[in-house]
Amino acid sequence: MPGIAGIVELDGRLDLEARLGSMLSLMQHESWYKLSRLHQKSIALGKALAGIIDSSPQLSSIPTSPYVW
Numbered sequence: 001m002p003g004i005a006g007i008v009e010l011d012g013r014l015d016l017e018a019r020l021g022s023m024l025s026l027m028q029h030e031s032w033y034k035l036s037r038l039h040q041k042s043i044a045l046g047k048a049l050a051g052i053i054d055s056s057p058q059l060s061s062i063p064t065s066p067y068v069w
Helices: 016-027
Strands: 003-008 034-039 043-049
Touching: 003 016, 016 034, 016 043
Parallel strands: none
Antiparallel strands: 003 043, 034 043
């Protein structure tokens, strides 16, 4: 099922990238779902999309954004 996932962890004890990967894999019910991730020091965000309506990157139209997926 398409959706979003995120983790905020301020202590730096967790492997956010691995945990986010596990969360996103639970949302990828079809092999053609598109997964996107953003991982920074204390935050990890991800989304699973069907890519049917708009297959282009959602935030790529903002050239100054550091959050281009």
